[in-house]
Amino acid sequence: MEKDVKILAIESSCDETAAAVVVNGRKVLSNVIASQIDIHTKFGGVVPEVASRKHIEAITPVVQEALSEANLTLNDIDAVGVTYGPGLVGALLVGVQYAKGLSYAISKPLIGVNHIEGHISANFIQYKDLKPPFVCLVVSGGHTFIVYMKDYGDFEVMGQTRDDAAGEAFDKVARAIGLGYPGGPKIDKISKQGNAEAITFPRANFHEKDCLDFSFSGIKSAVLNYLNKKKMKNEEVNEADVAASFQKAVVDVLVDNALKACEIKRVDRIAIAGGVASNSTLRTCMIEKGKEKGIDVLFPDTILCTDNAAMIGSAAYYEFLKKKNAPLELNAIPNLKLGQR
Ligand code: KG4
Ligand code: ZN
DSSP: OOOOOEEEEEEOSSSEEEEEEEETTTEEEEEEEEEOHHHHHTTTSOOHHHHHHHHHHHHHHHHHHHHHHTTOOGGGOSEEEEEEESSOHHHHHHHHHHHHHHHHHHTOOEEEEEHHHHHHHHHHHHOTTOOSSEEEEEEOSSOEEEEEEEETTEEEEEEEBSSSOHHHHHHHHHHHHTOOSSHHHHHHHHHTTSOTTSSOOOOOOOOSTTOOOBOOHHHHHHHHHHHHHHHHTTOOOOHHHHHHHHHHHHHHHHHHHHHHHHHHHTOSEEEEESGGGGOHHHHHHHHHHHHHTTOEEEOOOHHHHSSOSHHHHHHHHHHHHTTOOBOTTOOOOTTOOTTOO
């Protein structure tokens, strides 16, 4: 029997300092997340400079906690995985430099991981038997993609947003309604008291054949216009109705395109990933519509959807198997593309 591979993974691309220990890409021994949400909430969004400073403060205790929760020491670790992009450059650099130091100190391979690939890999932790190929809808605060994962580390981008990411639209609309940051979970919650049919917001459709791209800036502007008109007429706004109607407009487009991608690739299974994958309406609609078309819908637990290091440890494992170790010159790449090395 092959020896287990224990990877210590580090994630610091945005406002979460995270470390995890993952065995063979699938079994999570620890998954520690230090969130900075409370600090950034005061500013209504992530302040990059503040994020970097907080990562520096948090990274040592977070890594130590990940090791102690896993009941391991650095000597037991077989490789160090780290997110090196995409993300905020100053934030990424904290994790990258820390991981390089650890890898050098313990003389074990360093593995650079693409954050988006990490999000997709969260599904490998949730579904132990899941293997490529499959279609994945990646919906996070910075990215919206439909990808066909042909093999580990091998992706075909089938569709992407042409402007705002889905999570970004949630955050901006939440701010406009006065719900605060981060907007996604707040819109999700308040929508439960609202009527999703109350207001018709536009769904962007591109007319090119088989185009699976998205655009969310139009929906966002329509919400802002709606709110402004109400304000000018001195009419009351039902926040729950606005939130529910906006959410439904975003979810409809995500579900339609994602299921179209399955038809194009003739697959009967789709995985969802990224922070917005924890949205309750997205989950329910994907399952319902998927059922009608005979498509199985997979999504990770909420804790694995938003930024975490366990997903990075999973993606790192498959790079480790391919011996795709990073040099100690590894740098942060803020606009790293999916599949780029
Ligand atoms: O994947 P993630 O943690 O970070 C990025 O890589 O961007 O995603 C964060 C995004 C934020 O925009 C947040 O508002 C959104 O995910 N989000 C949600 C929900 N939970 C988090 N959006 C809609 N519904 C949710 N329940
Ligand atoms: Zn993310």
